[in-house]
Amino acid sequence: MADEEMDASDYHIGVHAHPDELDAAAWDALLAQQARPTPFMRHAYLCALVNSGSATADTGWAPVFFSVRRAGRLVGATAAWLKSHSYGEYVFDWAWADAYARHGLDYYPKLLDAVPFTPVPGSRLLAEDDTVRRLLLRTLRQWAAQNRLSSTHLLFLDEDEQALAQEAGYMLRQGVQFHWHNRPDTPYADFAEFLATLQREKRKKIQQERRKVEASGVQFRVREGTQISDADWDFFHHCYGLTYRAHRSTPYLSRDFFTRMARELPAHWLMFIAERDGAPVAVSLLAIDRDRGAAWGRYWGATETIDCLHFEACYYQPLAWCIDQGFQRFEGGAQGEHKMARGLLPVRTASAHWLAHPEFSRAVEDFLAREGAGMDGYLDELRERNPFKTVTPE
Numbered sequence: 001m002a003d004e005e006m007d008a009s010d011y012h013i014g015v016h017a018h019p020d021e022l023d024a025a026a027w028d029a030l031l032a033q034q035a036r037p038t039p040f041m042r043h044a045y046l047c048a049l050v051n052s053g054s055a056t057a058d059t060g061w062a063p064v065f066f067s068v069r070r071a072g073r074l075v076g077a078t079a080a081w082l083k084s085h086s087y088g089e090y091v092f093d094w095a096w097a098d099a100y101a102r103h104g105l106d107y108y109p110k111l112l113d114a115v116p117f118t119p120v121p122g123s124r125l126l127a128e129d130d131t132v133r134r135l136l137l138r139t140l141r142q143w144a145a146q147n148r149l150s151s152t153h154l155l156f157l158d159e160d161e162q163a164l165a166q167e168a169g170y171m172l173r174q175g176v177q178f179h180w181h182n183r184p185d186t187p188y189a190d191f192a193e194f195l196a197t198l199q200r201e202k203r204k205k206i207q208q209e210r211r212k213v214e215a216s217g218v219q220f221r222v223r224e225g226t227q228i229s230d231a232d233w234d235f236f237h238h239c240y241g242l243t244y245r246a247h248r249s250t251p252y253l254s255r256d257f258f259t260r261m262a263r264e265l266p267a268h269w270l271m272f273i274a275e276r277d278g279a280p281v282a283v284s285l286l287a288i289d290r291d292r293g294a295a296w297g298r299y300w301g302a303t304e305t306i307d308c309l310h311f312e313a314c315y316y317q318p319l320a321w322c323i324d325q326g327f328q329r330f331e332g333g334a335q336g337e338h339k340m341a342r343g344l345l346p347v348r349t350a351s352a353h354w355l356a357h358p359e360f361s362r363a364v365e366d367f368l369a370r371e372g373a374g375m376d377g378y379l380d381e382l383r384e385r386n387p388f389k390t391v392t393p394e
Helices: 024-032 043-051 094-102 130-146 159-167 191-196 200-215 230-246 255-264 309-325 337-342 358-384
Strands: 004-008 011-016 061-063 065-070 073-078 080-083 110-113 151-154 171-181 218-224 269-276 279-289 294-302 329-334 345-355
Touching: 011 130, 024 043, 024 073, 043 255, 065 130, 073 130, 094 358, 110 130, 130 151, 130 159, 130 345, 159 171, 159 345, 171 337, 171 358, 191 200, 191 309, 200 309, 200 337, 218 279, 218 309, 230 255, 230 269, 230 279, 230 294, 269 309, 279 309, 294 309, 309 329, 309 337, 345 358
Parallel strands: 110 151, 294 329
Antiparallel strands: 004 011, 011 065, 061 080, 065 073, 080 110, 151 345, 171 329, 171 345, 218 269, 269 279, 279 294
């Protein structure tokens, strides 16, 4: 796909078939200015997705990156993809696609603004100001319409972007995830102090689960950044593949993607390797941002079944590490009410959607209104099941 350009007031808009067409330093500098930057929007991360073959036209993720320049300087950018399916998104619109098909209409391709395979809330519209964000939102819709696409979708937006998207005519869809937050005024001294804030039955269950793992003879080796060896990455990717195969699925990310991460963004990775009798048996991988005190649970896998090891590797070890390092936030990933019993509380997420077909747009708008009311009730119910002795601020 060749670059396309159109004038919009004083701005110069570009459409790019590969993130390499955009300057990495300028992109990352723009990202750093946003309200909620994450490592998953780093230029190197997005390039690695494409260059490793993980997110390409062949896998149903054709890159369509948009840029905005003023006086030759990059003032706005966003990462979008031409999608031929809805896998790897974590905001489910399969029913919408099915409805289109039943009426003899094509739902795919669609335009998706998101980080592939990554349900992490954060800034999506990288811009110097809201004027440029509004321009990006309008450009996404116009480009989809000009190319006769069914729709445009922006996933896991930050709060400011949600408001701007709604103002621009997009429909908002609510979701929920489960995140842990450290105490803002008096951070936890250690994992034991955190446990002491939980209700007695929750605390006892965690203690019992941890004792089972300890009794099994498992010990953990923690590696961060350049401490993670090639052999560690090899073992991780083997376990990562086992997890997908257990669910009769195919891994989204290639081994080459993680090779690139180890080389280009090593500071953003943390690995918990479970070993028994000196041999690795399981591993969990976190992404981290030390500057912002944030961690994200990403992937896990095991070569054998050990009772409660998943909870230890994916929640207790990461939470203990976050507390020890003074981190403020640990996001546990998509879905999973079981995370509440481990101290992760419900947090609202949102995506934005525009459908070109007027009748389908009205039908989806009605559906989202009903779904949103149900989500409000669901969140109220979850908050009533707060696992702490007293309510902890989000």
